[in-house]
Amino acid sequence: MTTSQTPTQPTSSTSAASGADAPTRRAVVTGASSGIGAATVRHLRAAGWDVVAFARRADLLDALAARTGAHPVVGDVTSDDDVAHLVREAEARGPVHAVLNIAGFASGTDPIDASDLDRWRAMFETNVLGTVRVTKAFLPAIRRAGFGTVLVLTSTAGHDAYSGGSGYVATKHAEAAVADTLRLELNGEPIRVLEIAPGMVRTEGFSLTRFDGDEARADAVYDGVEAPLTADDVADVVTFAVTRPQHVAIDTLVLRPVAQSSTTLLARGPLVTRR
Numbered sequence: 001m002t003t004s005q006t007p008t009q010p011t012s013s014t015s016a017a018s019g020a021d022a023p024t025r026r027a028v029v030t031g032a033s034s035g036i037g038a039a040t041v042r043h044l045r046a047a048g049w050d051v052v053a054f055a056r057r058a059d060l061l062d063a064l065a066a067r068t069g070a071h072p073v074v075g076d077v078t079s080d081d082d083v084a085h086l087v088r089e090a091e092a093r094g095p096v097h098a099v100l101n102i103a104g105f106a107s108g109t110d111p112i113d114a115s116d117l118d119r120w121r122a123m124f125e126t127n128v129l130g131t132v133r134v135t136k137a138f139l140p141a142i143r144r145a146g147f148g149t150v151l152v153l154t155s156t157a158g159h160d161a162y163s164g165g166s167g168y169v170a171t172k173h174a175e176a177a178v179a180d181t182l183r184l185e186l187n188g189e190p191i192r193v194l195e196i197a198p199g200m201v202r203t204e205g206f207s208l209t210r211f212d213g214d215e216a217r218a219d220a221v222y223d224g225v226e227a228p229l230t231a232d233d234v235a236d237v238v239t240f241a242v243t244r245p246q247h248v249a250i251d252t253l254v255l256r257p258v259a260q261s262s263t264t265l266l267a268r269g270p271l272v273t274r275r
Helices: 035-046 058-068 080-092 117-145 166-185 206-210 215-220 231-242
Strands: 026-030 050-055 071-074 098-101 148-153 191-198 252-255
Touching: 026 035, 026 080, 026 117, 035 050, 035 058, 035 231, 050 058, 050 080, 058 071, 071 080, 080 117, 098 117, 098 231, 117 148, 117 166, 117 191, 148 166, 148 231, 166 191, 191 231, 206 215, 231 252
Parallel strands: 026 050, 026 098, 050 071, 098 148, 148 191, 191 252
Antiparallel strands: none
């Protein structure tokens, strides 16, 4: 599968203060070893944030940390012990102002009547319960910081169902509901809850994981699509949302490539104007 090249120091459309006299803002990013998570680490570091990068793959995480100056913590969002360790590591560096729940994956395309429940269970453990576990663990830290942001990366699959999505669609709908519910529960506190819902994004591993390593099937997802979103496109929007003034809450933001008008309507072939 071909992937887009991403710069080490991207240009981000943010307005975060990064002067010498500006207080350090600190973010925790899950799923940070690759794809949108790694791109988000790069963009936040470019915007002047201290970043704690959390993921399972130590080699990729260490390489990212070496390139960006992020603080790597190896662990799994499905583990209570790993997440507790993450909180300790993050707060040891100072106040935590943002928690970005990026970790997630899709597995399989079976219809519901032929579903592999082990696939569903694994997706729910990471995508939904992982998000809840990390968010729950960090809310006390954000309160100690005095203000902050919880961001949940969902998908357009969390707003519109599609055939073949089954378990993944269900998890993303659940994540969107978690974000909506938490926003209501935190009303009156200086804590924003943001949901970013991308459409088609071409990253190095998402479709490959979904199709159990079958490169031909993974590549076919993007056949003929002019300019799917990249990890950097999404990370730029995530960073934009997080770096707005604290009183500005972007509750839900949907982004898609121009070729994708909805979850199920996708143009394959060159985009041309009608005359």
